[in-house]
Amino acid sequence: MDAIDIKLLKLLQHNAELTIQELSSEVHLSTTPCWKRINQLKNNGYINKTVALVNRKRVGSNVTAMVGVTVTNHNQERISVFADTVKEIPEVIECYRMSGETDYLLKVVVSDIESYDNFYKNLIEKVKFLKVTSNFAIEEIKSTTEIPINTMD
Structure with missing residues (x-):
């Protein structure tokens, strides 16, 4: 894992809805290599899954x-x-x-x-x-x- 992978993980942890275009721009790669790196991070177990974080109070879990x-x-x-x-x-x-x-x-x-x-x-x-x-x-x-x-x- 290199500095680009680390930056991708940080970006995705903060906002998993970023597009490949936005991510690739942030890490200074073209979209295909960026996409391949993200898939490699998933395949190697660095990314378990992508979820939506629900506001617990809005759904009544107070x-x-x-x-x-x-x-x-x-x-x-x-x-x-x-x-x-x-x-x-x-x-x-x-x-x-x-x-x-x-x-x-x-x-x-x-x-x-x-x-x-x-x-x-x-x-x-x-x-x-x-x-x-x-x-x-x-x-x-x-x-x-x-x-x-x-x-x-």
């Missing part, structure tokens, strides 16, 4: 909760069951297996506290756990999907 889950058993089967369960719950938009006191950290978006309560009841029905802690976001300071990419500058 509450964000960070949910820490501590489970009772840490064997491979339980890890798989937890992961499979969480993947099927649409309100969970991110899930991480953690080190430290909390085993999993979930980012959950719901419309209101009643919806969170329904999510919580659904979760505890499906997963055996020792402890769940919920922290509700008061204000979103920063939210981005742009990954920092090392430059060759």
